[in-house]
Amino acid sequence: MAVGWVKRSAAHHAVSEIERVEKAVLETSRMQLHKLVEEALPELEMMIGWAESSDPLQTTPIFIRDAKSISKLTCGPLCSQNLTGYLVKPPALDSVPKDAKPIGICVKGCDSRSLVALIQEKFLTRDRVRIFGIPCRGTVDWRKVEKRVQLLNVKSATVEDDWLILDDSGTTHKIALEEVLSRKCLGCRYPNPVIHDVLIGQSATPRSTDLATTYRDVDAIEKEPLEQRLAFWQSELDRCIRCYACRNACPLCVCQDKCIVETREPRWLTQRAGIPEKFLFHFIHAMHLAGRCTGCGECERVCPMEIPVTLIKEKLNKIMEEMLGYAAGLDPDAVPPLLTFNPGETEI
Amino acid sequence: MERTNTLSIRQSRDTDFIREVEEASGQDVSKCYQCGNCMGSCAYTFAYDYPVTQIMRLVQLGQKDIVLGSSAIWLCANCQACTTRCPNDIDVARVMEALRIMSRKSDTVSLPDIQAFYDEFLRSVKTFGRVFETGLLPIYNLRAKKPFTDFDLAPRLLMKGKLTFFPALVKKRKKIAEIFEVVKRDRFSKDGKARPEPLSSKTDI
Amino acid sequence: MRIGVFVCNCGTNIAGTVDTAKVASEALTFADVVYATNYMYTCSEPGQQEIQRAIGEHGLQGVVVAACSPRMHEPTFRRAVEKAGLNKYMFEMANIREHVSWIGNDKAANTAKAADLVRMAVAKLRFNQPLFSSKMPVNKRLLVIGGGVAGIQAALDCADGGMDVVMVERKQYIGGKMAQLDKTFPTIDCSSCILGPKMVDVSQKENITLYASSEIESISGYIGNFTVDIRKKATYVNWDACTGCGACMEKCPAKNTPDVFNENLGSARAINIPFPQAIPKKAVIDARHCRQLNGKKCGVCAKICPVKAIDFEMKDTIVTEKVGAIIAATGYDLFDHSVYGEYGAGRYPDVITGIQYERILSASGPYGGHIQRPSDGKEPKNIVFLACVGSRDASVGRPYCSGVCCMYIAKQAILTKDHLPESNSYVFYMDIRAPGKNYDEFVRRAQEEYGVQYIRGRVAKIYPRGDRMVVQGADTLLGVQVEVEADLVVLATGIESSAGAGELAEKLRISYDQYGFYMESHPKLRPVETNTAGVYLAGACQGPKDIPSSVAQGSAAASKVQSLFAHDTIETNPQVALVNERNCIACGKCIQVCPFGAIQWKELRGGIKKAEVLPTVCQGCGVCNATCPPKAVQLQHATDNQLLAEVNELCA
Amino acid sequence: MKRVAYYKGCSLEGLAAEYDRSTHAVCEAFGIELVEIADWNCCGSTPAHSYDPLLSAALAGRNLAIAADQGCDMVMTPCPGCLKSLKGAQEACEDPGLRKPFVELVGRDVDGLKTVSLLQLLYEEVGPVAIKKAVRRPLTGHVLIPYYGCLLTRPAQKAKFDDPENPVSMDRLLEATGALVPDFPYKTECCGATYGVTRNDFVGKLSGRILDMTARLGGEAIVVACPLCQQNLDMRQDQINKYQKSALHLPVPYISQVIGLALGMDPKELGMDKLCVSPDILFEDRAEAEGKAQGPGAAA
């Protein structure tokens, strides 16, 4: 675990600070967050976090420069977005000069691994960010909610203990949180931010400590015979409309408009809408993330066609862990495994 | 084992044996280059029929009969000098231990008296849960047909009050006996599954 | 593009099992092909003329020849098309002989395959671009890093050839390990007698600039044009003034300074010239032991120095040199035997190393060449030598053979008998490695003429008994444990890479193996080159070596440098990687993976960073191209589009 | 107060009762609470691991499991042989093939515990500085030979304590008592192990040379940390003398006894009277004599 390199003094200071504050007045993580952001904002260029949106089941990213907006900040199982992509992709940072003050950002455990990967690949320097780490017990997949209950017009969504409570035009639905968590959360090994300046709330217990639990879905596919796997992916990927939402949402897909699925120099893909093109697109996405993907699940979350695209990367992550003992986004000083080699390894 | 005979390396080579030794000991015996460091370190080289370097060589050549019938493997005191100094990081003592177990299994123990002492020791553990030193030695010496060994020690030990005449008993002796039974049933199978292996009473406790 | 295809019959070599006429007629149906024919011997003079004629007649812009392996005749045909006015990279070959006609007898299948290969070649050619070499000037100055015998040899060879040489040596003297040796095997030549004149040559050649007590600070640039910063360490003595008279050494009161040159067997003074023949013969103050520099009242040397050369205020300085080639000759270090607890871990004074024994044997050594024990000064009678201490021992991380210990032990045992005729020498060994000229004979002589007792086995333990050392081990040939009560024990400590080898390698952008030895470009065919163009290796920095091999490699590296410097310019190979700056996302992955350090950052206006390939350094492997996510870096002549074009022909 | 599970082992209940007694006394003096493992059983020693790795692991492991259930995270045993078995059980627990049957037999995993010898406990938890401070009756002027035996520090990867070839922990502890401790080359040589019973002459040869070297270095006593070594060197010293035709008379106290003595404890309480070769020579107080001898010299 990459803990040693976190600025210890800052982290310690923050923890004791939290303890003091916690005991004194604040009760909820959200209020802690407000308090800490309020204290930090003068030293920050801006603060990136989550805010409630018109859809009570989904939060929206918020970019705070003004202390008045701090009260909009929220955290919890409805904050599903990984915000770290905003640190390296336009347009959020277009107006931020390079020598500006650091940017504050809220991260869950999985998001923090993206940050580590970005720092490791030098797209970001550690001192450019002030990290507000938020231990996470899983995020809600709104599609799972909609599959469980017929919803008309949700007025509010709150989480109490292990329950998601919805007020749907006067009808109250009480749904076990466990049943509507995102797929990636169910095998999560790093619910606690692996890098942070301050930590909000209690640390969370990992749902998985072993590869079998983390990669249960990968194993489920692998149990099927080869032809069935092919049929599965053909039917799944056939739905792909090549909207590239998955790519755009991925914090580590840093090529942006230079992505080779759209260039002519070189020309890897044509605009034909055949299954081979769709397969090759997803191969390109996956291979470019091999040894880099931290499994944040953004690609799958944003897929309008509900294709389990994270699963493809999960398989590569599993290969990296089993074959090369490497999991991305844990150590900013590590070299991604496909950018290095070990002469001693034979047929691996 | 006639040492004067020509050793037909091809015919007497038992590759399964090499593999079994490697599996049981977890060591790669092909790493040994016979430098002799183990032999030079071993306190018992003077007593061995084959010095430990040669035992390693014989294992490399798959000479199962010679190795499992050698007295060396039963004279090894497991003192770890060989393991500590091996330039190839082979746990030689562990190889010797694996060979002892295998020689029991193949019923080729060359020094039955040492095995008998070990067995007596284990019987004591199985019966009482602990070793009853005062009881163990005379019984062993009787069985080994040298009843007067260490007779000279008795008076002084008596005087010092070091000899106890009643074994200390473990309360849950049943549990200890169960460990013996389970291990006996599942012997030599690493995966814990029973592997029926007829063992003569001579080679088992 | 107008493409012409020429299918070669190669007599019957190809035409025997391939219908070349059919291949040619099929080729005419491929996109952009305007001319196709088959010909008896395309590589022959008339065959080449036929190509040149067709280029003119049909206005061809690209040519495909389907014939033998491009490894055979690609240069031939490139020259031919170039003569006809085409760029020589507007040419492709389809290998229909080694890969088709010679490996199968089924004419129909062969013909189909040959047509496919031509189709692929044509498809690739359609994406070919004219490529041009550029010329870079060569700065004909050589930098030699390390002043041991390998570096000295390389420097003298190049200086003799009229080149300017800069030599940088970390220690205060040149000569390296060889300067510490008494005699050399297998001839028993006096080491300083054969090395000394070479050292003097280095100091006297006008075109050699020597920086002793200096280290490489940084290196930039590439073949032909390196810029090197050299750190001249503070010696506290103005060397321009110092005459090497040695008066300061005599009067220096810091008498407990370790005598490093004598391997700590005696003590030196804080201001020191390590040995009488030292080059440069200049004094240096050891700052750790100097009284004045440690805040005590002294300054005796400054008072005594007749030329007022002492400067207690001296600081490190950096000098910059520009060179066109670099030879790394940084040598080796000796294994630290203190990890061997069983040999006393260095706490027994009479258990010494081979290099210490060299100093004992040396007439200019701490005991004036009389063999005596460090503990009590007594003459030893029984001396035991241990081979393979820190060699061929995986448990201490040194599984390799040091290659020289067998020989130097034999030499030391022989010299021992010469010094002390009544003495007995014993050698514990595992195998004798003596494959050089007259080497094995030398080891045999040690045993046959000098009566050295060789015992085959590793030593298990060394411990004191009374005032002697008990050496306990095995004679594996007898299968018994043995012990020798020795007066002196000599450990033949093995060779390991020089301290700091890794850091220097990174400055040089060359690779090194897991033990810190520098990697040659090819173990058989490019043994003195590295994968960084313009950087060469000499001596034990590349791996354990004896003196003859080190000298030979020094000369070999020098000849590589001379052939480079024989040209005023170097022509670059245009088949190298090229960055399309518009597509570069500055992720730095290409820089990370390049085996040659050929890619660097380039800063555009506005502080935007882009990767940039140094075409003179790039060797054209394409790892960057395979790694680049947006494929902004493309290996010229093997671009993604070119390879995809070939693959697409098979996907259709 | 440091709470440590105490695995006594069979010898300390029989022939090495004085080791048990002095261990308790010394640990108590330094505020270490020894929690005896309830209903402990024999570790199986060499006979068990020469029979089957699982037998050895399970016999030793049962004791560790009990210790863990008693809420201890550290287990100490004075006997290096037992320590090897305990560490063997922990190794089995980490072995993919053995873990399952092991846990089935023993009821839990035991690899999280720290297992140490008495020497390691005294060296790491108490340390020479604290011992030196606590000395009431310094052993100044006595020449003591530290003998570690073969298993205490070997093999290094498993023992994870001190140096396998030249351990110094006991040297440091003995020096803390004021004694003179020469560099002893046979610190880790084998004493003959269990061959006292089956091959008496081995002990004569191997323990004999250890005693000889002790005498050669002017040692008055050879200090041990292993009951088997002690038996061979002490109980069998007459047999050794007979075997090698010598007349050695070297007391063989345990490290715990020597430290106890230096702390000023009653020799009887430490079981000094149980040693076969009389340790009386150690009771001579030379500190005063030395002090007198040195006094004027130091003044001058």
Added chain:
Amino acid sequence: MKDLSPRSSAPADETAATTQGIKIVGFLCNWCSYGGADTAGVCRFKQPTDLRVVRIPCTGRMDPLFIAKSLIYGVDGVLVSGCHPRDCHYAVGNFYARRRMEALKAFLPFMGIDTQRFRYTWVSASEGQQWQKVVTEFSEQIHRLGPNPGLKQRSGDHSIPSIALR
């Protein structure tokens, strides 16, 4: 190279009837394996005719996507061959390639692509006979697997499995 005689057996000719249509792409590094294939030709070591060679400077140039692209678009087999580890002309190119290709090899079957259609190997310029063996074995393997159905169309004869994801 032990046997330089042209008597070396000509394997797989009996399968020539089914050879039609099978296409294997070979990515060979210029320095070792391309030379090895040349050596095999010079020695007249007979080989199946399905292989089409693309010459690359080094296996380090191999982006695994070339392999994926080939298999996705219906090439029946992909064979990559380079210098033996530690003999790379560029010192380390094949070390990079080895990791990348191993990863791909483990990944292909997850997507339903038979990993037997891809092989990578090390053959030096002197190992003509080894090259013959590699080509023959791999070609036979591809023949056993038959033509690559590719992904051009949905395979209609398989029902889509319902795999329970979390």
